[in-house]
Amino acid sequence: MSRRHVLDFERPIYELEQKVDELERFGRLNDVDVDEGLERLQEQIDVAKKEVYQNLSPWQRVQLARHIERPYTLDYIERICTDFLELNGDRHFSNDEALVGGFARIGDRRVMIIGQQKGRNPEDRQRRHHGSMLPEGYRKALRLMKLADKARLPIISLIDTQGAFPGIDSEERHIGEAIAVNLREMFTLNVPVIVIVIGEGGSGGALGIGVGNRVLLMENSYYSVITPEGCAAILWKDANAKEQAAEALKLTGHDLLELELIDGIIHEPEGGANQDYDAAATAIKTAILEQLQQFDGKSADELRAERYEKFRRLGTIAE
Amino acid sequence: MAPLFKKPKYSTIKGVTTKKEIPEGLWLKCESCNEVVHKDDLESNLNVCPKCDFHNPITWQERVELLTDSGSFKPQDVDMSSVDPLKFTGTASYKDKIAENQTKSGIRDAVVCGAATLDERPFALGVMEFRFLGASMGSVVGEKVTRLAELATDRRVPLVLVTASGGARMYEGLYSLMQMAKTSGAVGRHHGAGLPYIVIMSHPTTGGVTASFASLGDIIMAEPGALIGFAGPRVIKQTTQATLPEGFQTAEFLKSKGFIDRIVARKNLRQELSLLLGYLS
Numbered sequence: 001m002s003r004r005h006v007l008d009f010e011r012p013i014y015e016l017e018q019k020v021d022e023l024e025r026f027g028r029l030n031d032v033d034v035d036e037g038l039e040r041l042q043e044q045i046d047v048a049k050k051e052v053y054q055n056l057s058p059w060q061r062v063q064l065a066r067h068i069e070r071p072y073t074l075d076y077i078e079r080i081c082t083d084f085l086e087l088n089g090d091r092h093f094s095n096d097e098a099l100v101g102g103f104a105r106i107g108d109r110r111v112m113i114i115g116q117q118k119g120r121n122p123e124d125r126q127r128r129h130h131g132s133m134l135p136e137g138y139r140k141a142l143r144l145m146k147l148a149d150k151a152r153l154p155i156i157s158l159i160d161t162q163g164a165f166p167g168i169d170s171e172e173r174h175i176g177e178a179i180a181v182n183l184r185e186m187f188t189l190n191v192p193v194i195v196i197v198i199g200e201g202g203s204g205g206a207l208g209i210g211v212g213n214r215v216l217l218m219e220n221s222y223y224s225v226i227t228p229e230g231c232a233a234i235l236w237k238d239a240n241a242k243e244q245a246a247e248a249l250k251l252t253g254h255d256l257l258e259l260e261l262i263d264g265i266i267h268e269p270e271g272g273a274n275q276d277y278d279a280a281a282t283a284i285k286t287a288i289l290e291q292l293q294q295f296d297g298k299s300a301d302e303l304r305a306e307r308y309e310k311f312r313r314l315g316t317i318a319e
Numbered sequence: 320m321a322p323l324f325k326k327p328k329y330s331t332i333k334g335v336t337t338k339k340e341i342p343e344g345l346w347l348k349c350e351s352c353n354e355v356v357h358k359d360d361l362e363s364n365l366n367v368c369p370k371c372d373f374h375n376p377i378t379w380q381e382r383v384e385l386l387t388d389s390g391s392f393k394p395q396d397v398d399m400s401s402v403d404p405l406k407f408t409g410t411a412s413y414k415d416k417i418a419e420n421q422t423k424s425g426i427r428d429a430v431v432c433g434a435a436t437l438d439e440r441p442f443a444l445g446v447m448e449f450r451f452l453g454a455s456m457g458s459v460v461g462e463k464v465t466r467l468a469e470l471a472t473d474r475r476v477p478l479v480l481v482t483a484s485g486g487a488r489m490y491e492g493l494y495s496l497m498q499m500a501k502t503s504g505a506v507g508r509h510h511g512a513g514l515p516y517i518v519i520m521s522h523p524t525t526g527g528v529t530a531s532f533a534s535l536g537d538i539i540m541a542e543p544g545a546l547i548g549f550a551g552p553r554v555i556k557q558t559t560q561a562t563l564p565e566g567f568q569t570a571e572f573l574k575s576k577g578f579i580d581r582i583v584a585r586k587n588l589r590q591e592l593s594l595l596l597g598y599l600s
Contacts, residue, residue: 166555166558167558167559168563171550171568176529176534180529183531184504184507184535187504207497225492226489234489237410249492250492312465312504312505314494315494316401317399317401318401
């Protein structure tokens with residue numbers, strides 16, 4: 001996929017790539033051999049990429065997690081699922097399109113897949129609140145998960161949200177209760193639940209579909225109790241301190257794995273999933289199938305108990 | 320009856336205390352209606368403003384005294400304390416914040432939990448203390464509420480939580496967020512055992528506490544005027560550019576929207592809780 005949207009820290013790479021374009025044009029127009037120059041530039045690009053992408057700061061990963069060309073839930077479903085049968089609505093109020101889900105087949109496995117869906121264009125973004133769910137979204141998610149429980153199908157939950165939707169209607173329909181009930185009920189599911197943060201793991205809005213037997217992060221996603229901007233505004237009284245806040249919050253996959261708050265990291269193509277949707281999708285698919293295999297033969301009691309114990313031990317205290 | 324409440328909970332107003340005929344700290348300003356109220360009038364009224372009926376926060380000791388048989392409360396995990404798992408580096412160190420709040424409040428973290436009785440009926444009681452870092456939920460609050468729910472499940476008694484919270488404790492990062500899942504799971508097991516759970520929401524109950532154990536009560540009561548919500552009003556205003564309706568996110572507003580069973584004045588709380596425990600035990 002060609003690079004269209006360039007992040008600030010990617011400029012050095014982008015400038016070299018522009019030079020390649022220029023040199024190629026020059027060669028074509030003047031009919032001269034520029035291969036040697038192109039080769040040298042390519043070497044420089046490789047070095048620059050290594051330099052940039054292997055030393056990403058937490059804030060830079062947040063930027064990649066929010067990249068407007070990053071693959072979203074439906075991009076993954078399209079690539080890793082067959083026979084996707086989308087299901088809609090919470091049976092009470094509405095159909096929140098910030099959450100999509102349905103039956104699907106991944107490899108030879110039948111599953112229920114749900115996920116938060118951002119929008120690709122302004123209209124789509126508005127319709128889906130850019131992946132920020134309303135109460136009816138959490139209730140829809142729970143309905144689909146209970147359905148999976150009935151059908152004895154594993155649940156795949158893809159997280160990509162900056163948080164639950166902060167609005168008047170959200171509060172009027174009790175967003176707090178909707179999330180809380182999901183947290184309580186996800187512990188009672190009798191099937192394996194695999195949670196993958198594919199982009200933004202924003203606070204309670206993410207956790208509301210995030211109680212899993214396994215919780216994995218894509219390499220350039222983040223999972224945090226608050227956005228770096230929100231944390232900066234409160235603790236530094238300055239939203240510009242977002243880089244320090246991103247650092248302090250320990251929100252990257254590598255930090256969270258070290259703290260044993262997540263179970264694993266899914267490797268992304270160089271430069272982020274936005275550079276190669278197919279490669280990112282293959283990585284996710286492989287991870288899902290590997291994880292599901294680990295639950296083969298486990299009883300419902302074991303699955304529930306393991307999920308409970310996993311969250312029961314999270315926390316650091318002195319007594 | 321001896322005065323229930325001893326400490327001023329209202330902020331002292333500067334202009335008044337400088338006048339020499341008024342001894343310092345005797346006159347206080349209500350944070351809701353801004354009226355000047357005499358300290359004694361407040362204390363004899365359970366810290367409820369006699370002018371506007373606003374229910375100001377009270378300490379955990381006052382709450383325990385209000386809701387339990389005298390001497391029946393047996394606190395547990397009193398020494399449990401926060402550590403600094405992220406070695407949080409910001410404008411202030413988390414360790415210093417904790418130490419400062421422990422000294423100020425006399426407790427180790429923002430919730431006090433234990434077994435108690437009311438009119439001789441046993442139950443498990445947790446009281447959140449807003450003075451401790453805005454009763455934000457970190458690992459200690461999460462663990463103590465979880466253990467309280469486990470105690471209630473083991474002893475097969477009702478669980479009662481008096482909530483107040485500014486939300487999750489940022490300094491503990493994702494550990495804080497995970498407490499929402501942990502507490503909801505534990506309350507869920509209590510629920511699964513067929514046992515009753517009563518929540519009393521006090522001012523203010525917001526954020527991650529609202530989106531976890533506080534919203535899972537079989538009965539949800541609230542004190543008059545309490546601010547209750549998930550997102551803060553400022554964030555909602557910023558995001559949606561909307562004008563917030565009158566009384567938005569108050570206990571009364573949420574009762575009209577079907578979330579709260581009863582709004583209970585503080586002076587009636589003990590009696591109502593006793594009645595409820597009678598119906599549910």
